[in-house]
Amino acid sequence: MEFPETLSAERRALIEDAAAKLQTEYGGGFLGMVLSGSAGRGLETERSDLDVIVVVSPELADKPLPRNTELELLPVTLQHLETLATFGDDQWGYRWSYAWAPTLLDHTGGRIEQAVARQTQLSEDESLAVLSQRLDAWINQTYRSLKSARDGNLLAARMDAVEAIAPFLDVVFALDGQVRPYSKYLTWSLQHHPLASWPTDELLETIEQYLAGNPEAIRQSLRRVQSTELPLVQEIFDSWAAEQYDALRR
Structure with missing residues (x-):
């Protein structure tokens, strides 16, 4: 053995x-x-x-x-x-x-x-299946957080940002063709099997910023994923109306 x-x-x-x-x-x-x-x-x-x-x-x-x-x-x-x-x-x-x-x-x-x-590992079709269900859920949850931050409701902003972490990680790992690890093993997984698209230290710091409800860190993560050259990603981002983007981009 x-x-x-x-x-x-x-x-x-x-x-x-x-x-x-x-x-x-x-x-x-x-x-x-x-x-x-x-x-x-x-x-x-x-x-x-x-x-x-x-x-x-x-x-x-x-x-x-x-x-x-x-x-x-x-x-x-x-x-x-x-x-x-x-x-x-x-x-x-x-x-x-x-x-x-x-x-x-x-x-x-x-x-x-x-x-x-x-x-x-996720095949290309499996990755797309995750993205089709989780990307919009992540954007929606960050939209809620950013609106609350804009309106001065910081507790709601933090709570919604925390809820956004799960779909965010589903998306990030799916873009790299991996199943999202359990929370207990997230750091271990990133240290031993790092993502090609997102340096480990930066991703862990982004999660910390989500926990703090940091609007700029959330917007930066949105911009980073949106820059992915994948038609499905662009289609889902493009489905959001211009006035909604005000909160997401500002």
């Missing part, structure tokens, strides 16, 4: 023991293991759960896995792992759980590792 260097010897032993038991009990139906959660990204603490995705054949999908209070075994089929949820589906939120998660064991000739990598 291949483990991340950051994983302790004790936790490696737990996983190896579980793998041996699964191999004995399930035989060829036990296809592999993927290390998810904080441990899979070198961020675990002594309080972190040890989450291991166990890839099994379909006939074993509903069979209970061995229980261990120190190890959480999560069964999925290879077919499920190779199926990509589309934006808006119930399963979409789980896609980032596979992002850069190390494959510990693969009895499928590489299919598990390839499926995990594919869950992380």
